[in-house]
Amino acid sequence: MSNNQIQKDRLPKKPHQRNAAVREKTFGRLGRGLLASILAISMALSLCLPALAAEKPADMDEDTWGRLQDNVLEYSELENRVASFNPTMVQIVDTINENYETVDESVADYHEAANDFERLYDEAIDEGDYQSAAMYQINRAITRQLSASYIKQGNKRDTTIDRSTRQYRKMFTSACQQLMVAYNQMAVNKATLEKQVELYGQMAALSVTQGNIGMATSTDILSAQANMYSAQSSLTALEDQMASIKSSLLLLTGWDYDSDVTIGTIPAADVSQIDSIDLDADKAIAPSNNYTIISMRNSSPADADGDGHYENKDYKARERGVDQAKQQLSITLDSLYQTLFEKRAALQAQETAFTAATLKWEGAQKKYQMGMLGAAEYIGEELSYCAAQAAYQTADLNMTQAMLNYYWAVNGLGQLTE
Numbered sequence: 001m002s003n004n005q006i007q008k009d010r011l012p013k014k015p016h017q018r019n020a021a022v023r024e025k026t027f028g029r030l031g032r033g034l035l036a037s038i039l040a041i042s043m044a045l046s047l048c049l050p051a052l053a054a055e056k057p058a059d060m061d062e063d064t065w066g067r068l069q070d071n072v073l074e075y076s077e078l079e080n081r082v083a084s085f086n087p088t089m090v091q092i093v094d095t096i097n098e099n100y101e102t103v104d105e106s107v108a109d110y111h112e113a114a115n116d117f118e119r120l121y122d123e124a125i126d127e128g129d130y131q132s133a134a135m136y137q138i139n140r141a142i143t144r145q146l147s148a149s150y151i152k153q154g155n156k157r158d159t160t161i162d163r164s165t166r167q168y169r170k171m172f173t174s175a176c177q178q179l180m181v182a183y184n185q186m187a188v189n190k191a192t193l194e195k196q197v198e199l200y201g202q203m204a205a206l207s208v209t210q211g212n213i214g215m216a217t218s219t220d221i222l223s224a225q226a227n228m229y230s231a232q233s234s235l236t237a238l239e240d241q242m243a244s245i246k247s248s249l250l251l252l253t254g255w256d257y258d259s260d261v262t263i264g265t266i267p268a269a270d271v272s273q274i275d276s277i278d279l280d281a282d283k284a285i286a287p288s289n290n291y292t293i294i295s296m297r298n299s300s301p302a303d304a305d306g307d308g309h310y311e312n313k314d315y316k317a318r319e320r321g322v323d324q325a326k327q328q329l330s331i332t333l334d335s336l337y338q339t340l341f342e343k344r345a346a347l348q349a350q351e352t353a354f355t356a357a358t359l360k361w362e363g364a365q366k367k368y369q370m371g372m373l374g375a376a377e378y379i380g381e382e383l384s385y386c387a388a389q390a391a392y393q394t395a396d397l398n399m400t401q402a403m404l405n406y407y408w409a410v411n412g413l414g415q416l417t418e
Helices: 003-010 015-029 033-049 063-068 075-085 088-127 130-154 158-211 218-253 270-278 279-289 291-298 312-369 374-411
Strands: none
Touching: 075 088, 075 158, 088 130, 088 158, 158 218, 158 374, 270 312, 270 374, 279 291, 279 312, 279 374, 291 312, 312 374
């Protein structure tokens, strides 16, 4: 049995097989339909909405505002980038502010008018024209009242903006988080494929050398070269996918799709948060947050008779629909809660496996330095180590995604179980 044959028995799946499975897991977690919707939304935003200038929020310090624009998109910055730079969000806020400009103008106009009436009142008193003075006094009181009314209306600007953008802020933040998790998942696979290209290239060269001295067959040589070409092809396809995901993420966070922006990494999942979850409390509050259920409650009931009049049975039918939706959301939360523990167990298992793989790889390095391990076997050990590392990193990202799914299900975006 040749060294190459030993190596083939130790190798993980071929690159095209592994990468296909990886792509399926990545997009399966997002949901192919959801991912397509996100891409469509982001592209529509770039084509339809004009570029608008974002303004620093009053409660944000200059350092934070500066970091949001430093061409490095960190995971912790997604919510603020969406709130301040997402094209839809900026458009909504600008429209509200434009509407309130007329309010500000009215306040100024009525304030000026009140001052004019006060001046006219004083002049009328000095001239002894008490009838005109009384009229000016009444008009001054009216304009002051109108000015106060507009001031009160203007004070509601921030509340209006928050209510008008809250759902969009959640939707776009959730979408960006999922895209960033997917991008980091692909980055893990990219690093693995790059290492495979390198090591399969070494194996291909080694096979040719061994073939020249009769230690490897032509089949061994062709197999090693095929693995190298397959890894190269998979790497190219993955890089294209990463570029597409990055473009969508940039558009949703307010950059041009081709901006020179670095996408940050995802922090390690904080699994300790799982133990503090109160499922019953979350199931109690989730329906009041859920936008689908809110829409059902606020919508008109179905006119069962089609006579243009709503009857008690129509309202009762709507109530039954809402109750059913609440039950479906409860089932969703049960499932997502269970998934948290499944992903935590998977992460712990992969962490253990990676620790073992690290020890084995360190041993292989020592053996290789001592001449106790052949080149082909050494390459196989490095590939196995890289695969274990990628599996651990993937499990951590899966844990993060599961925690995000649960969080957003509680906070308004939960899907209703069919």
